[in-house]
Amino acid sequence: MSAVDDLRHAPTHSLAAVLRIPDFRRLWIGLGLSSLGDWIGLLALTAMANASADSYAGKNYAIATVLFLRVLPALVMGPIAGYIADKIDRRVTLIWGDYIRGVLFLTIPVVGQLWWIFVVTVLVEAVSLVWGPAKDATVPNLVPRYRLEAANQISLATTYGSALPAAAIFTGLTLADKLYRNLFDVFDRGPIDLAIYANGVTFIVSGLVIASLTTIPRGPASVGGDTNAWRVVVDGWKYVGTTPLVRGLVIGIVGAFAAGGVVIGLARTFVSDLGGGDPGYGVLFGTVFAGLGLGMWRGPRLLHGLSRRRLFGIALTTTGLLLFPLALVQQLEIVTALTLLLGFAAGVAWITGNTLLGLEVPDDVRGRTFAFVGSMIRLVLALVLAAAPLVAGTIGTIDLPGEDRSGEPLLVYNGAAITFLLAAIAMTIVGVTAYRQMDDRKGTSLVHDLRHSFSGTLGVYSATGCFIALEGGEGAGKSTQAKRLQEWLTAEGYDVVLTREPGDTDVGKELRRIVLDPATGNISHRTEALLYAADKAEHVDSVVAPALARGAVVITDRYVDSTLAYQGAGRDLADLEVERIARWATADLRPNLTVVLDLPPQHGMSRFEERDRIEGESVEFHERVRDMFLQLASGQPEHYLVVDARASIDDIASEIRARVEPLLDAARRGTGVDPA
Numbered sequence: 053m054s055a056v057d058d059l060r061h062a063p064t065h066s067l068a069a070v071l072r073i074p075d076f077r078r079l080w081i082g083l084g085l086s087s088l089g090d091w092i093g094l095l096a097l098t099a100m101a102n103a104s105a106d107s108y109a110g111k112n113y114a115i116a117t118v119l120f121l122r123v124l125p126a127l128v129m130g131p132i133a134g135y136i137a138d139k140i141d142r143r144v145t146l147i148w149g150d151y152i153r154g155v156l157f158l159t160i161p162v163v164g165q166l167w168w169i170f171v172v173t174v175l176v177e178a179v180s181l182v183w184g185p186a187k188d189a190t191v192p193n194l195v196p197r198y199r200l201e202a203a204n205q206i207s208l209a210t211t212y213g214s215a216l217p218a219a220a221i222f223t224g225l226t227l228a229d230k231l232y233r234n235l236f237d238v239f240d241r242g243p244i245d246l247a248i249y250a251n252g253v254t255f256i257v258s259g260l261v262i263a264s265l266t267t268i269p270r271g272p273a274s275v276g277g278d279t280n281a282w283r284v285v286v287d288g289w290k291y292v293g294t295t296p297l298v299r300g301l302v303i304g305i306v307g308a309f310a311a312g313g314v315v316i317g318l319a320r321t322f323v324s325d326l327g328g329g330d331p332g333y334g335v336l337f338g339t340v341f342a343g344l345g346l347g348m349w350r351g352p353r354l355l356h357g358l359s360r361r362r363l364f365g366i367a368l369t370t371t372g373l374l375l376f377p378l379a380l381v382q383q384l385e386i387v388t389a390l391t392l393l394l395g396f397a398a399g400v401a402w403i404t405g406n407t408l409l410g411l412e413v414p415d416d417v418r419g420r421t422f423a424f425v426g427s428m429i430r431l432v433l434a435l436v437l438a439a440a441p442l443v444a445g446t447i448g449t450i451d452l453p454g455e456d457r458s459g460e461p462l463l464v465y466n467g468a469a470i471t472f473l474l475a476a477i478a479m480t481i482v483g484v485t486a487y488r489q490m491d492d493r494k495g496t497s498l499v500h501d502l503r504h505s506f507s508g509t510l511g512v513y514s515a516t517g518c519f520i521a522l523e524g525g526e527g528a529g530k531s532t533q534a535k536r537l538q539e540w541l542t543a544e545g546y547d548v549v550l551t552r553e554p555g556d557t558d559v560g561k562e563l564r565r566i567v568l569d570p571a572t573g574n575i576s577h578r579t580e581a582l583l584y585a586a587d588k589a590e591h592v593d594s595v596v597a598p599a600l601a602r603g604a605v606v607i608t609d610r611y612v613d614s615t616l617a618y619q620g621a622g623r624d625l626a627d628l629e630v631e632r633i634a635r636w637a638t639a640d641l642r643p644n645l646t647v648v649l650d651l652p653p654q655h656g657m658s659r660f661e662e663r664d665r666i667e668g669e670s671v672e673f674h675e676r677v678r679d680m681f682l683q684l685a686s687g688q689p690e691h692y693l694v695v696d697a698r699a700s701i702d703d704i705a706s707e708i709r710a711r712v713e714p715l716l717d718a719a720r721r722g723t724g725v726d727p728a
């Protein structure tokens with residue numbers, strides 16, 4: 053198979069496949085180098101600012117100014133940066149943007165003055181504001197549309213992930229300076245100057261790498277959308293203010309950034325207070341980002357069964373609670389371990405909040421909401437980065453009562469620790485508020501949900517074919533959409549099996565008659581659960597599994613989620629027990645995608661007249677069923693699509709098609725798909 057075929061057949065979400073595109077790979081190397089340099093530069097500049105003042109307050113103020121100036125240009129220039137990027141040739145912006153930033157950094161050690169650090173910080177940020185949209189606008193020219201999401205994931209991971217090697221390099225340089233004195237004597241400020249020179253060089257090399265790209269189109273970047281920041285903020289306020297869920301999300305996300313800002317803003321002086329130097333600072337910085345990365349990567353999987361809304365509130369509250377010991381413990385090693393946990397919790401909150409925003413905010417206001425959240429984050433970060441060191445500097449040093457034998461105070465807390473304590477209180481309040489505003493499981497204890505999510509398994513995904521389930525309340529349009537999907541896939545040339553629960557097998561037909569015939573009357577709820585489970589066992593063993601094994605696309609009208617919703621939430625049997633039985637019956641085989649057609653129960657019931665045994669249940673019963681479907685979807689957004697079933701049949705069908713299409717690569721090649 054040729055390299056091109058190989059690339060075409062790689063799954064849509066494959067990161068390796070995007071990196072095999074030569075021009076994207078070059079842009080990525082450029083981005084990686086400049087991001088690495090940028091993080092090293094941030095560490096070195098804050099360390100340089102720290103060294104430039106003598107008093108505790110003076111050090112804090114110098115660091116605060118550097119950090120504040122990094123955010124300030126985005127606030128002032130944000131609206132016009134997009135406009136400028138639109139007007140300049142993209143190639144020129146990308147290449148010269150890197151050269152200019154590189155040269156500016158190289159001048160810092162040469163001038164060696166604090167005021168010049170401030171000037172360069174503002175200039176570099178201003179250039180970055182134009183460089184960013186030009187880069188974002190270039191990526192779609194380098195990769196096919198269906199690989200854009202994977203390309204964006206790589207860009208994001210590279211921008212933030214490079215903080216880790218940057219911290220390692222900075223720590224290595226400062227440590228080497230401590231171990232081998234005179235090693236960096238050629239530089240006025242030893243390893244700090246070297247780090248800043250290295251930063252400048254990485255930008256210039258990045259510019260050279262990007263200059264070798266052949267496919268950056270000539271002409272200005274198209275950043276698209278409304279770049280008027282004021283309009284974005286006003287629209288965002290209106291929408292957020294009137295939607296409780298989104299209000300909770302925004303409070304949480306902005307709160308998490310505020311807490312992060314306090315930690316970053318005070319990290320250098322805090323490390324000094326605990327007796328650490330530049331290497332300790334580098335380690336602490338790297339640890340926060342290692343934790344963040346781990347949290348984003350593993351966190352949601354660790355608690356995969358938990359409602360995403362609850363997980364978000366819990367992660368935020370945990371971030372706040374972890375800040376307490378961080379502030380009070382005075383040992384650098386323990387503080388570093390706590391920082392890893394703190395980063396982890398913040399990473400879980402960030403990825404969960406972002407996913408929820410993407411999933412819960414309607415398409416027509418999603419862009420504006422993201423832009424609004426972005427503006428709020430910058431505003432709050434700027435305020436916090438400026439205010440935290442000022443507060444810490446003003447508090448100064450507090451000796452707690454009690455002395456040791458030599459008459460020294462037993463415990464001394466500096467301003468940084470006290471400010472962490474204030475942030476801990478604020479963050480915990482934000483976390484609890486977000487949790488309460490967004491809780492979608494009121495009435496179910498958190499302990500129950502946690503036990504449930506830890507005891508569950510991740511499930512089994514077929515190694516071949518593609519398994520799609522349609523779920524939802526009565527009359528939501530499952531059969532209609534299942535048929536539409538089948539017709540489309542068949543026309544596309546796939547081997548498709550359309551099936552349903554209960555009643556697709558001979559045994560199943562009998563079971564369906566028993567459970568749905570009003571003449572059956574009241575039966576024990578556990579009997580009902582077992583009858584549905586028996587239908588599932590037969591269905592999976594004789595229909596679903598064989599079809600998947602030969603590489604077919606299997607569409608089922610209802611599956612395990614129906615029993616969790618109807619017998620679990622509707623009948624009020626213990627969720628865990630119903631789930632265990634259903635998972636056992638189906639050998640824990642899970643759909644690659646479950647489409648939930650969401651509709652108010654009365655609306656669905658108005659679509660037909662006859663009522664079977666289950667349809668005849670109360671509205672409250674069907675409300676509980678609906679809530680459970682949504683709850684299950686929110687727990688694993690990567691495996692679900694929730695659709696507003698009030699939309700037209702055509703619109704719903706095309707929304708489903710768009711989500712199913714990327715999953716089909718594997719069915720085409722006869723290999724399994726796990727979109728997560």
Ligand SMILES: Nc1ncnc2c1ncn2[C@@H]1O[C@H](COP(=O)(O)OP(=O)(O)OP(=O)(O)O)[C@@H](O)[C@H]1O
Pocket residue numbers: 524525526527528529530531532533659660697698699700701704
């Ligand atoms: N989006 C829609 N808008 C309006 N009517 C719809 C829509 N989708 C389906 N219908 C109609 O609603 C009725 C029920 O649809 P369908 O049988 O597909 O629902 P269902 O979810 O499979 O129902 P059940 O839960 O009873 O199996 C049908 O008459 C169908 O034509």
Ligand SMILES: Cc1cn([C@H]2C[C@H](O)[C@@H](COP(=O)(O)O)O2)c(=O)[nH]c1=O
Pocket residue numbers: 526552553554568584610611612614615616618619666667
């Ligand atoms: C699979 C499954 C179904 N049910 C209920 C849900 C519906 O009321 C009927 C099936 O009717 P449809 O017209 O075919 O949608 O059964 C359930 O309670 N538990 C289940 O596992």
